Amino acid sequence: MSRQGKRIVKPQASDGRMLFALLILFGVFALILGRAAWIQVLDPDFFRYEADKRHLRATVTDAERGMITDRNGEVLAVSVPVMAAYADPKMVRDGDGFNDMRRWQALANVLEINVDDLVSRVRDNKGRFVYIKRQVSPLVADYIRKLKIPGIALKAESRRYYPAGEIAAQLVGITNIDDRGIEGLERSYNDWLTGSPSKQLVRKTPNGAIIENLSVLEEGENSNDLVLSLDMRLQSLAYTALKKATAYHMATSASLVIIDIPTGEVLAMANTPSYNPNARDGLKPFQMRNRAITDAYEPGSVVKPLVVARALDIGMIQADSTINTSPGYMRVRGGTVRDGKNLGTKDIGTLLVKSSNMAMTKLALQMDVQELLGFYSGFGFGGESGISLSGESSGYLPNRSRWSEHEQATLAFGYGLTATPLQLARMYAILGGGGISRPLSIFKQKTIPAGQQVLSEQAADEVVKMLAGIAKKGGTAPRAAIDGYEVAGKTGTSRKAVAGGYGEDYVTLFAGLAPADNPRLAMAVVINEPKGQDYYGGTVAAPVFAEVMGGALQLLNVEPSRPQTQLAALFGSNDVATR
Structure with missing residues (x-):
């Protein structure tokens, strides 16, 4: 065939094929539109339900735990x-996620855990959640985010931090890893500090990221702060002195309590041994005990002023009354009472300062024992202080139907009953407050609470004047003296009870107030339980009292005591007598 004979034949479209293709195309579009209409209009609930199952979640937002501060706003506990x-x-x-073990090694290193243990905890777990480590900085x-290990994630939580450390550890306390006290x-x-969580309905991505907050399911309550009556300046001073004395005398433990007499607020409550609440490795239960409220001891001579106060209050004696204590001992039914030496006949103030067992016994035996016990109870012995601290001991105040003379005598000089350090501090706060017993508080008070008169003001003032001789020449605690301030107080040294009697260990005490005027x-x-030759209240506890009380009075800008000669020059002798 020649080239000229050739001709190009153009393909012709088949009408049938075109129609068929169009029908197929329109059919597909119709199916898509129909399906969309079915999903969006006719039956949307099923698919909306399926989507919500995959993306809607209820999340809980915990209220941040409230702070604990001292009276001046210094933070003691914060999240x-x-x-x-x-x-x-x-x-x-x-x-x-297990393909690149180098990332797992890096994760284990930064968390300070064994890599094999870490991998096995995750690999062998058939669930959907396992903690790797809590409270990560x-x-x-x-x-950890930068390691980008599939399936490893982080969630927010809080950790309690205690800026004061061991200084106020037993009083403030601690929380566990779940932030519960x-x-x-x-x-x-705990409930006051915690508040209650709120619940929200949110929409999340498959990776767990929140993309939309939908609604609040449950409103939570905000947490609250605690403002304590504690003054951390005094607390630090008390703890430092107490820790030093405990170490020096190789004592088992020690406690110290300071009360603001006009308000009843506790300004310091220190204990040794203590612990660091921010580093709890090796923490022992005995270190966490707030011994100032949990441990009760026989107070010994520290309670002798109550016998004198009772005798003054009922008119049995006057401030200038004398008692003959010769020959320094006396037999009573059930035993013998004796002094360290024969003090002879002295006025009641001198005998109190000299801590005469004979004088206290002669006074106590003239009183009704039940009335004396009721008087002790009015000063807070045998009952809780109302300070609202868990674990508080009420001490022990005996209650029996029959008493021997010896039992009644020992009650007068501090044996046969027990009291906590807090109760002893409260006793002297009542004496210093004119015989008014105010409710104790560990929280800062907005107003001064009303008190109850448990001893006449005159009797209370007379006893305080007598006790002012304790740190002077001839007193049992010259090492309790504070330069510039007059001190009133009483020493105590009691042997610790054991099965069948008393052992060789001692409890050494000093309780008092300042300024005495x-x-x-x-x-x-x-x-x-101090060790060594020194175990008397005047040589072991009194120096701690002087160091802490002196510093506390200066920190609070309390005006120094003035000698009577200076007062007389300023106000005249008649004014001085009535001030």
């Missing part, structure tokens, strides 16, 4: 933001 590292084992496996959390004020006021602070110092 700081941290993270919890966790794994979704299924997501780790599905994302081939933000810096470590940022490093388990000791001290953290435990007693215008009482502001009451304090009790108790040192348990």
